[in-house]
Amino acid sequence: MSVTTAGPVAVRRRLGLPMVVLAMAQLVISLDHSIVYVALPQIGASLGFLDHDLQWVVSAYVVATGGFLLLGGRAADLLGRRRMFLVATSVYALASLVGGFAQSPGVLLSVRAAQGIGGSLLFPATLSLINTTYPEGPLRNRALALWGAAGAGGLCLGSLLGGALVHSYGWPSVFLVNVPVALALAVLGWFLFAVDPVSDRRRRFDVAGSFTATAGLTSLVFLLVYGPAIGWTRPAALSAGALALFSLLLFVVIEARTSDPLMPVRLLRHRGLAAAAALAALFSATFSSLPYFLTLYFQTVRGYDALATGLCFLVPALVVAAGTQAGAPAVSRFGVRRLLAGGLGAGAVGTLALVPAVSAQGPYAALLPGIVLMSLGQGAFWTALWIAAARGISPGDQGMASGIASTSLQMGGAVGLAVLVAAASGIGAESSIPALVDGMKVALLLTSGALALGMLLIVLPRSRARAAA
16 A cells, blocks of 8 residues: 555554654653753752853753754764664763762753753754655654654643652652663664665765854854843853854855755755744744743742642643644645644634733633643644655755754744743743733733734735735
8 A cells, every 4th residue: 555545544553663762752852851940949959050040951951952953963864863863862861860960050051961962963863764764645744743742742741740750859850760761762773773874975074064053053042042131242142142153154155165065055945944944943932932931920920839830731731742643634634834824823822812811810720721722733833844844855865954944943942032031021930920920921922923923924925826826
């Protein structure tokens, strides 16, 4: 039976255990981004973090991941997807083990940076393994839906799992839990994934391009995270900006002259990939920024402990997972464009519905309608996004395409969270309850508006084309 005509039951059977391993790898990446949120108060008190430095427990992971993603994508294409999968999971296991026994802020921040590098290697390796293992069509769509459920759901499950672990075992457990999982993934990956083919000796690794791209992107993400919190005119911010500008300009010059560039220009001309990269940035700037504000709301405004805060994320985690599963058949029925627009529209309406429900005395149940609608749109959009990013890309460029889209994802998250926090008057754990409530409403309104604008930008070109026809 051909791939394009296989029914849903056949599709499920053919995914197999390798898909379970790839989905679990994506779950680890997403969990590590958000699992530390509810552990931050304990981490700060235990290790002696200053209040303004505590955010770097989250930001160090974001900066390292965003800076090394292009390198990770190209490494998957040239050095081998299976090989990079094994390296990345091993990095995760080792860094998490050290993090669980960290005794100082410097060691813990180094661990978070190492986990971020592991994520930058694992994300494109995992996604390119899916896109080269499963042929384009319903089979790959189903695989991406499962992978997407693990990734999008992990952003919410991280808070739930983190709350339960911190409540029962303390903050080191949010790091140590990764060790057996990452080691198991490495062992299973060794046996389940096909051995990487012999490298094409005609293709060389672009060392100069890799160095300048990594330096430039790392500096840029650092600036976007650091600037809003500390100040754009501080020496560290100015130095990061100068290094980012110089490195990225040099990267462009190098890529124009090398015979085998890190980032081939032809990929930038691929309209589907360019659109997917822009939408990935929008997704991360909006959907992925909301757990930060919801965590503040639950812990500071409502006074929930770590476990209760984690349980509040159970509903969005389940609904996001349901949305990703609905996304695969919806793509076959309605098309990628319509599903992307529908996901953004549902997210915009759901986020807007949260505004009147957020208050100093409001019950959790008042948030549920908005949370359910927002999470459903998030899950469906996530699946459609990665289907769009992989379409029409040759197998030899899948790692790089994944790196481009996921780099946009990280950049969007850094910019989006910085903008939303600044627009919300810089609210944080030390803010007063009235300031937190007002600031969160501003962030929700801006998020809803951005999602609605994204939906219009998808819908309007098609409407104009139909009118012209």
